Amino acid sequence: MNINHAASCFRGILARESLRFLNxxxxxxxxxxxxxxxxxxxxxxxxSVLGVSIIPPYQTYVLYEEYITPGLLGMIxxxxxxxxxxxxxxxxxxxxxxxxxxxxxxxWFLLLSKLLAGVGVALLQVYVFLLIAxxxxxxxxxxxxxMVIPALILSGLMLGALGLMLSSFVTQLENFAGVMNFVIxxxxxxxxxxxxxxxxxxxSEMLYWIANLNPFTHAVEFVRFAxxxxxxxxxxxxxxxxxxxxxxxAIWGYDPLRxxxxxxxxxAA
Amino acid sequence: xxxxxxxSLSARNINFxxxxxxxxxxxxxxxxNGKFVALLGQNGAGKTTLFSIITGLxxxxxxxxxxxxxxxxxxxxxxxxxxxxxxxxxxxDRDLTVRQNLRYFCNLHGISAADAHKRIDIALAGYGLSDxxxxxxxxxxxxQQRRVELARATLHDPRFLLLDEPTxxxxxxxxxxxxxxxxxxxxxxxxxxxxxxxxxxxxxDADYVYILHHGKILFxxxxxxxxxxxxxxxxxxxxxxLTSKQAxxxxx
Numbered sequence: 024m025n026i027n028h029a030a031s032c033f034r035g036i037l038a039r040e041s042l043r044f045l046n047x048x049x050x051x052x053x054x055x056x057x058x059x060x061x062x063x064x065x066x067x068x069x070x071s072v073l074g075v076s077i078i079p080p081y082q083t084y085v086l087y088e089e090y091i092t093p094g095l096l097g098m099i100x101x102x103x104x105x106x107x108x109x110x111x112x113x114x115x116x117x118x119x120x121x122x123x124x125x126x127x128x129x130x131w132f133l134l135l136s137k138l139l140a141g142v143g144v145a146l147l148q149v150y151v152f153l154l155i156a157x158x159x160x161x162x163x164x165x166x167x168x169x170m171v172i173p174a175l176i177l178s179g180l181m182l183g184a185l186g187l188m189l190s191s192f193v194t195q196l197e198n199f200a201g202v203m204n205f206v207i208x209x210x211x212x213x214x215x216x217x218x219x220x221x222x223x224x225x226x227s228e229m230l231y232w233i234a235n236l237n238p239f240t241h242a243v244e245f246v247r248f249a250x251x252x253x254x255x256x257x258x259x260x261x262x263x264x265x266x267x268x269x270x271x272x273a274i275w276g277y278d279p280l281r282x283x284x285x286x287x288x289x290x291a292a
Numbered sequence: 293x294x295x296x297x298x299x300s301l302s303a304r305n306i307n308f309x310x311x312x313x314x315x316x317x318x319x320x321x322x323x324x325n326g327k328f329v330a331l332l333g334q335n336g337a338g339k340t341t342l343f344s345i346i347t348g349l350x351x352x353x354x355x356x357x358x359x360x361x362x363x364x365x366x367x368x369x370x371x372x373x374x375x376x377x378x379x380x381x382x383x384x385d386r387d388l389t390v391r392q393n394l395r396y397f398c399n400l401h402g403i404s405a406a407d408a409h410k411r412i413d414i415a416l417a418g419y420g421l422s423d424x425x426x427x428x429x430x431x432x433x434x435x436q437q438r439r440v441e442l443a444r445a446t447l448h449d450p451r452f453l454l455l456d457e458p459t460x461x462x463x464x465x466x467x468x469x470x471x472x473x474x475x476x477x478x479x480x481x482x483x484x485x486x487x488x489x490x491x492x493x494x495x496x497d498a499d500y501v502y503i504l505h506h507g508k509i510l511f512x513x514x515x516x517x518x519x520x521x522x523x524x525x526x527x528x529x530x531x532x533x534l535t536s537k538q539a540x541x542x543x544x
Contacts, residue, residue, distance in 0.1 A: 028402030035399020118383040126400040127373035
């Protein structure tokens with residue numbers, strides 16, 4: 024693979040995703056409103072009910088708003104990853120995915136570039152959210168804003184790869200929207216995004232284990248620790264392994280031997 | 293037509309099936325440089341599947357494909373870099389402008405920014421699209437969108453042009469204009485063209501004709517030879533004659 028060609032291709036995909044994003048400003052605000060509603064309304068309302076004791080990476084008691092902020096960053100990445108994959112199913116139905124896949128570069132590189140470009144767009148949303156949260160008194164250490172970037176990229180890749188994997192097996196746009204509901208909400212609620220796992224364990228041992236098996240929990244914890252200048256090896260490793268697994272299955276799913284087009288009655292002859 | 297590994301396209305013994313349902317059965321197609329070759333077939337004949345195989349979207353279950361002299365299986369990227377494609381369904385990004393779409397394509401093919409700028413200007417001028425370059429795709433007519441797709445398909449100087457029913461949805465005047473644009477390209481750049489269609493008037497004077505029927509090449513030959521051999525006046529008449537003969541044989 025020629026490096027200059029690969030770089031040019033990645034720039035093109037990133038530019039396309041950014042331009043599409045800028046042309047769909049409503050999508051940007053919609054994506055931002057969701058976590059802000061959780062921060063401004065849900066967190067404020069539950070502040071007194073859901074007390075959080077001192078747990079790593081926090082050095083002291085924190086307000087509930089501060090606790091759920093990494094979870095809300097995860098929420099942005101999760102919705103963005105799924106949205107990006109939804110757009111792949113749409114592109115596949117509309118045909119522009121064909122244009123990408125017949126480009127003279129390895130397919131794994133094309134798919135990875137598309138994922139990374141989606142993560143780049145999500146990062147923009149994350150930092151706008153963090154800026155607004157700063158005015159809401161959610162103020163992690165300044166260095167945390169930089170330290171969290173690799174964790175956000177890896178988490179975004181993992182969630183994007185999960186969406187890509189699902190998109191490679193789902194044949195129709197309508198079905199994919201349904202699948203998203205079965206993925207996004209259970210993943211988000213059965214995780215440490217909204218409440219620490221020790222609290223979950225107090226109420227349900229089973230839910231605690233489910234949350235522990237949920238890759239989203241580890242992505243959120245990886246982001247949480249990085250935002251407070253700590254490195255959570257376990258969460259980082261699990262996020263990395265899940266990323267590699269989802270990516271490998273997605274690339275297999277888009278393999279020409281399987282065919283990338285829907286085959287149930289949709290095989291264009 | 294004999295197979296030629298230096299041709300724009302050489303496909304030999306292509307087999308493909310969806311599950312147990314065979315879709316292509318030992319298909320052989322050869323497109324020499326500078327020739328306009330028509331692939332005729334009704335809906336469901338296997339044209340789009342064949343095109344998906346030639347563009348690497350599907351992998352054939354048997355056979356060999358060479359594009360611009362590069363083996364598709366062994367030298368996939370160079371082979372794909374030699375193809376210009378106009379798909380059956382529009383593949384322009386509707387959220388982007390004409391120029392942004394062309395720029396995106398240049399990026400995918402590793403064309404440098406300065407070179408891309410020049411090529412895009414030339415292509416837009418060549419298809420009378422210069423005034424539309426800042427317009428969003430949604431603001432273009434169907435005919436204009438197809439012209440943009442044709443301009444895009446040739447930006448990287450391909451050796452082989454593949455068109456899968458590219459005039460679907462266009463009115464007669466736009467269809468004929470599109471056909472003449474492609475024929476001009478074929479001659480000027482010595483580009484091999486494979487044009488799949490079920491609209492016979494588009495391919496009346498093709499250099500060579502393949503008729504794909506139920507996944508098999510039913511007949512092939514120079515259009516004039518085929519007409520003469522079968523005593524018909526047009527490709528449309530010939531096609532109807534050959535496919536109905538085949539249907540009768542099946543019934544018997």
